[in-house]
Amino acid sequence: MIEQLGDSWNYIIVIILMMTGLFIVIARTNLIKKLIGLSIFQTSVFLFYISLGKVAGGTAPILNGNPGTLYSNPLPHVLILTAIVVGVATTALGLALILRINEAFGSIEEDEIIAAKLNQSLARPRRPLDEASE
Amino acid sequence: MKQNPVFRVVAKILFAPIIMFGLYVQFHGDYSPGGGFQAGVIIAAAFILHAIVFGLQAGREIVSARVNLWMMVFGVLLYGGVGVVSMAKGGLFLDYTALTGSVATGQHIGILLVELGVGLTVTSVMLAVFHAFAGFVEDRAK
Amino acid sequence: MISLFVDVFLLVLLVLIAVMVVRTCNLYAVIVMSGAYSLTSAAIFVNLDAVDVAFTEAAVGAGISTILFLAVMAYVPADEKPSLNRNVLAGFICIGAGALLLLAVADLPSFGDPMSQVHQHVAPRYLAESGSALHIPNVVTTVLASYRGFDTLGETIVVFTAGLGVLMLLAGTTRTHRMAKKTGKKTASGVSKRVSKVLPKSTGKKV
Structure with missing residues (x-):
């Protein structure tokens, strides 16, 4: 039982973290909280990749010239390394969008933004289109 | 934070070594952990520390927006x-x-x-993003 | 064995921080906790032999990302408002999806298995050639810049484009903002005003 748990312990934690991130994204209305939820989700995917790349008894993939050494798989490391930097760049883009949304609607709460948006569309003048249809 | 001598002195002492460390990470990436992505972020962190302590205006005088944009393009x-x-x-x-x-x-x-190339792009993108966020209100008011 | 203990401890810590993030309403606290989350995951990456990734995560996730969030906090309210009552629905979706994923865990290779498919494809070639032909000890650098150079070129362009996007959104260099400045109007939402200004004309022309 414990053997089996040790074999898939990392994957179980990854799934718990992933679902926590998903929960934040769905249940919370604050946009900043949602972005942090996304980054938790993202980090859980990183952990999943790195866990797959681990070789038991291996070491970091920096060659030491010793032919008998066992190394972990470098490929997931490369993929995740670039993904982290791209992740922060896209997070920055999301934050920029949040700032502009805050400027336009005066709120970063999802429900308030939807309400403000609804008010805007109700208050929008419809005259030119109505004239056109007549 | 400009008034606090502790921040001022620490920022001045740390600024050059952080950039040194960034360059080491950049050019020693073949032999030890590191490379363009990490080095870019570390060097950007030095400039961000400077901007946090001495103010955004001083930070923008060191690296102007135009130079930053050119570095971004040049890296790619x-x-x-x-x-x-x-x-x-x-x-x-x-x-x-x-x-x-x-x-x-x-x-x-x-x-x-x-x-x-990667290092240049990442440095200038991170710095440009920080400057854009920190100066959001002033820039819009201009 | 000790490595397994460290792994278990850090992963439990990670889950605790994530749960705290869900339960906390003060956004400053949430941001600092997400920095701690990144740092803990960097420690886990070291434990899993991914030193380059740990380095990046510590510098980017715990450093720059936290700073950017804090910079944004200067402009938005510090507290999250009590949200819509969607907890039950969200919890239901997450537990359902999580259970399905847990079923799939049985099909994954066991943790650290050297014979799993992941380690049989191209990785042995990278590890063998990087030392003998390229004479570069850090295999991650070799794969990143040489074997998968296209990949990294794409990632660099993504970073570049995201940076440009942020500058366009924030630095006041958008066309709508310039137009608003030219006409002397200080508009809060330049885009919607411009759209409403342009739309009637164009529909009128069509008719």
């Missing part, structure tokens, strides 16, 4: 340029062996240049 162009040069020398796109003809030196030079 350097990366792509290495690929184009290797094509011009008869290899495939980003085939560094074609740069000099031998595997060892060609790959070394190619990886160095490419990592430099």
Whole structure:
């Protein structure tokens, strides 16, 4: 039982973290909280990749010239390394969008933004289109 | 935070070593953990520390928005340029062996240049993003 | 064995921080906790032999990302408002999806298995050639810049484009903002005003 748990312990934690991130994204209305939820989700995917790349008894993939050494798989490391930097760049883009949304609607709460948006569309003048249809 | 002497002195002492460390990470990436992505972020962190302590205006005087934008573009162009040069020398796109003809030196030079391009782009993007966020209200009011 | 203990401890710590993030309403606290989350995951990456990734995560996730969030906090309210009552629905979706994923865990290779498919494809070639042909000890650098150079070129362009996007959104260099400045109007939402200004004309022309 414990053997089996040790074999898939990392994957179980990854799934718990992933679902926590998903929960934040769905249940919370604050946009900043949602972005942090996304980054938790993202980090859980990183952990999943790195866990797959681990070789038991291996070491970091920096060659030491010793032919008998066992190394972990470098490929997931490369993929995740670039993904982290791209992740922060896209997070920055999301934050920029949040700032502009805050400027336009005066709120970063999802429900308030939807309400403000609804008010805007109700208050929008419809005259030119109505004239056109007549 | 400009008034607090502790912040001021610590920022001045740390500024150069952080950049040194960034350059070490950049150019020693072949032999130890590191490379363009990490080095770019570390060097940007030095400038961000300076901007946090001495104010955004001082930070923008060191690295102006125009220089930053050019560095961003230059990094990507350097990366792509290495690929184009290797094509011009008869290899495939980003085939560094074609740069000099031998595997060892060609790959070394190619990886160095490419990592430099990545480092430049990441540094200037992170710095530009920080400046844009920190100066959001002032910039809009202008 | 000790490595397994460290792994278990850090992963439990990670889950605790994530749960705290869900339960906390003060956004400053949430941001600092997400920095701690990144740092803990960097420690886990070291434990899993991914030193380059740990380095990046510590510098980017715990450093720059936290700073950017804090910079944004200067402009938005510090507290999250009590949200819509969607907890039950969200919890239901997450537990359902999580249970399905847990079923799939049985099909994954066991943790650290050297014979799993992941380690049989191209990785042995990278590890063998990087030392003998390229003479570069750090295999991650070799794969990043040479074997998968196209990949990294794409990632660099993504970072570049995201940076440009942020500058366009924030630095006041958008066309709508310049137009608003030219006409002397200080509009809060330049885009919607401009759209409403342009739309009637164009529909009128069509008719």
